[in-house]
Amino acid sequence: MGNKQAVFTHEQLEAYQDCTFFTRKEIMRLFYRYQDLAPQLVPLDYTSCPDVKVPYELIGSMPELKDNPFRQRIAQVFSEDGDGHMTLDNFLDMFSVMSEMAPRDLKAYYAFKIYDFNNDDYICAWDLEQTVTKLTRGELSAEEVSLICEKVLDEADGDHDGRLSLEDFQNMILRAPDFLSTFHIRI
């Protein structure tokens, strides 16, 4: 496992290793995946920390994400400016959080942000409607969707303010141990 690669400096790679859940090899593998998305855009030499953003359309066409109903939200949450265009840092961050080594709380935090469509730090009824619509793809009628949103708020809203805060969400995730294994994208 020598430092034969010329993409990152030794310090950069160490920093990535310490800040994500990936090993050196995986980071390099992810870098090449990132580079494959936009070969003209992404340089093969990151020692000078170039400021390169891969546009959302390319990120959203990755096989791991292309059919995910929430791909746009995922890209928005992890991107720098919330528009879905991701730098390498964002890319690594995203897959680090979605990997199986990330702890439950970190995943719950980001899941909360993904489901919070209007970015107001609460999952309100409108956010829930968006989520349910994306999940069921138009199979349910509007009345059913609003009924579902109501039920979800009933179940999960701990302080009864009509919307879910991060604590409510995390509390609910505690009752769903499957969350750790389902909120996981393998790359």
Next chain:
Amino acid sequence: MLSGGQVNEIIVEVEHVPLGVQSRPSSSQIIPEKTPVNSNFILVSSISDSDVTHSQIFSNRNDQKGKQLLRFATPSKESFSQTLHNSENTGLGTLHTSHENIQGQKLIESLIPMTSRDRIKAIRNQPRTMEEKRNLRKMVDREKSKQSRRILELNCCAQCLNSISLAYRRFKNNLSELLDSISLWQKTLKVIGGKFGTSVLSYFNFLRWLLKFNIFSFIVTFSFIIIPQLTVTQENHLQFTGLEFLTGAGYFTNTVMYYGFYTNSTIRHGNSGASYNMQLAYIFTIGGCLVVCFFSLLFSMARYFRNNFINPHIYSRGIAKLIFCWDFTVTHESAVKLKQKNLSTEVRENLSEIRQENVKLTFNQRFIRFSAHVAAWVVSSGVAIACCAAVYYLAENNLQFLANHSNPGAVLLLPFVVSCINLVVPRFYSMFRLVERYEMPRHEVYTLLIRNIFLKISIIGILCYYWLNIVALNSEECWETLIGQEIYRLLLMDFLFSLADSLLGEFLRRIIGMRLIKSLGLQEFDIARNVLELIYAQTLVWIGTFFCPLLPFIQMITLFIMFYVKNISLMMNFQPPSKAWRASQMMTFFIFLLFFPSFTGVLCTLAITIWRLKPSADCGPFRGLHFFIESIYSWIDTLNKRPSYLWVVWIYQNLIGSVHFFFILTLIVLIITYLYWQITEGRKIMIRLLHEQIINEGKDKMFLIDKLIKLQGMEKKANPTLFTLERRDLEPWGPLHVRQHDAARDLRFRRSFQEDNPKA
């Protein structure tokens, strides 16, 4: 909770959850302020400072006190170095940026005293962007080096430890990289997960995990008993016919495969004097394998329990879980569409269940249901007992039967019957579903599992009883080898039946479902039944390793082949699961099953063998002894004579052989268990009280906001001019209560402004 005079002030210090807003700075939405939360509101159990905002989540996992401050503190939008320029996003200007800075400082301070391993773990777990984490890491390193420079001269020992830990961390990283590169089947599992989701993936993960056990057992037995034995092999005079692969007898009887082949002597090569006591090696190797498996199972079980245990008091029907636990591993387009459709169906069912859950059954209906359950249990237990009796009868008469039929393949009758039972009866149990009705679907799953487990465990139990009581006592030949051969045959027949089932049976089912009876459709992968088969096979392997040391190797090959066969069959003949299957809970249950009764049963069987049975007189490493355990006794005796090993003898006599020690140990363990149980009970009560407190606070909040609105209305009437300016700030947005929140927040400006005004 509220003091009257401070009503207005406290109202508006509403808990905004200031999550790291990675949204556009040019957004026209009102970005919530990062207000500090009044700690008086915060629940009693949180170990917070008043400054650090929200999320007591880390406090639930209170393993290190350093983590107390590492809750999800406000991840600032910009990196720490830019917090001072963060004026456009905070409502109250520099007050909040310095507040964030304080938080950042606190975070750094808390990270410094940690060990580097904990520090890295803490940095990784921070919900911040990569750049922020990098800067955090840099700052912490800088601070740390500043601090360590001062104590450089005093603590070269600490430096030494540091470099050792750094080297160890690098080694661990390299090791994990190596293990990852040789990790089996990563791509295949990704494809399976992509098409079928996490639940089916859990079966394959379980298979891979069991494979690791077998690989380890094989490596250990191969190194410590097979290789030494191979160096002193005797001639094998038997003829090799192809039937040995099925029966395990014949040519294989005199190979390293079975117990009978092993020598009981001390192997010596050359004049170097290095001796290898085969007896001790045999018993210690098998014992060591089992001990490692025991601890591995125990730790896996504990880890699963910790992650997946749900407090049954707060279990809900879980429509929220359906919504928020979308399976992100599914990546195939058709699978995603199917999953969306299935989710809609399930959600609809859930809704209708909720509507119907108040429907109470009449006494008649309940009685019918109850009697159906009782009848089903009686029938299933009866069938299981009948099967066991049949197996026992067949086993008893096996010897006579074999004497009458000289065909060497006749020994396969018993395994054939057992495998048939294992094939047919579980499917018969599944048919009970047509008659029994359950209130909750998971009861159905558990009942089916318990019945299957009862069947399989009783069959293994009956066979063990037969082997240990009849074969071992009555046989003239090498009874250990006989038992080893029986287990080998059982395993092989089981493997052949599984192959046939996967390749032929499921294929036929697909043909029937797609062509002939179209309404059936494709079948779904029955995870429970398959996992139970794996557990059954693994139990046999564990029992059989003592009698047939090559058995882990055979099971390794079997599992390897089964993985590919099941994978191919899955892709061809199955559709993704339609219902949510609680994979984590089920896995916890299966690992618990693997531990108890499977592994503990194995330990009991082997314990009886070693302590109570007489080894056969002319074969195997323990020939001539009265009991297997006598080898250990004689070893301890020989050690007694050597002065340098007296400590081993002391440990044996006072810790392992002494009753007092175990009595005291048991007492201590019971006391600790009781204490932990009481702590858990206390915590449950605490959780309930805190939950009620949250609800009450929510109600208080709404009440106070209402009051505030009323006050605002009254003041508006009194002072119309003061409020015209602020109305522009109120953006119409979303539901009413959000508006009220904005109103509340804006009101604080007005109140403080008004309070300052009279003073001015």
